[in-house]
Amino acid sequence: MAAPAVKPYPSITTTIEPELSTLEKRLLNEYQKGFPLSATPYADIAAELGTSEALVLDILQRLKNQGFISRVGPVLKPQRLGTSTLAALAVSADKLQQAADIISSYEEVNHNYEREHAFNLWFVVTAKDQNRLQEVLDEIQNRTGCKVMSLPLERQYHIDLGFPLWC
């Protein structure tokens, strides 16, 4: 049987404070940015943290396997790689899942959230150009039968450089 394409997220309503070691927390907190561009970056991190490269690699692999991190790598800025928008739909409860599935089926959609509001589906579309972006929005509107509200970015006031997980 094929594995599901998207790993299910744990229920949002349960609050679990995961138990992590100090070293794990430091790797999560301090290396959301500034990952070394050097021949042996994990060894360099290990030197900064006063531990071994093998342990750093081992911890990162475990954090990844357990889903605490999705990856170690570059985070791209959407506006620089094409054109994107945040869009929302107001869908009736009985059609919500169907509409959500239609939206998620597009490879141009990288975020799709259900939110508590009359506008209850919120998704980000990133396409190679404006034509394709509009095409995806039009198709979603036609296929779901719901009017799409598109809210493209006009200005960003904060550059996301990660944020403190533990203070």
Added chain:
Amino acid sequence: MNVSYTNTPLDDLDRAIIQATQAGLPLTNRPYTAIAEKVGSTPAQVMEHMQKMQNQGIIRRIGAVPNHYVLGFRGNGMSVWDVPDERIQTCGEMVGALDFVSHAYHRPRHPPLWNYNLFAMVHGHDRDEVMQKVEKIAKLLGEDDRGHEVLFSTRILKKTGLRLPGGNS
């Protein structure tokens, strides 16, 4: 490949590097060497191009990408604000400077159904924590806050890292 990118001087190697790294760097001793082999280049060139893309703002940061939900941040609240258009710049900068706001954006209004022009993503362990933080924003904005709402997510239906659009060469 006839993919056009707005205002982005990406060369072929840049694109190949993005495609080879967007799912993550390998967790091996020499990750850039592994990437270089994939894209037919040298580790030095891969690092140089990644540095260049970071300087150009194409790459926002390089590092561990935490999954906030799994880490216990379950109170992802999208706060939306109606502030006077002539004050949006000042308000946006004030809100964007708060350390608990991960994203702050000016987006267009769609009256009459949608009158909000400022978006601020607020993270907390639970809804109470998010609401306390939203109250701090409201106080900070004072009379520029002509109305706000917090939209909590009830389900993540899809979340993937941003991919290079339009091609999986």
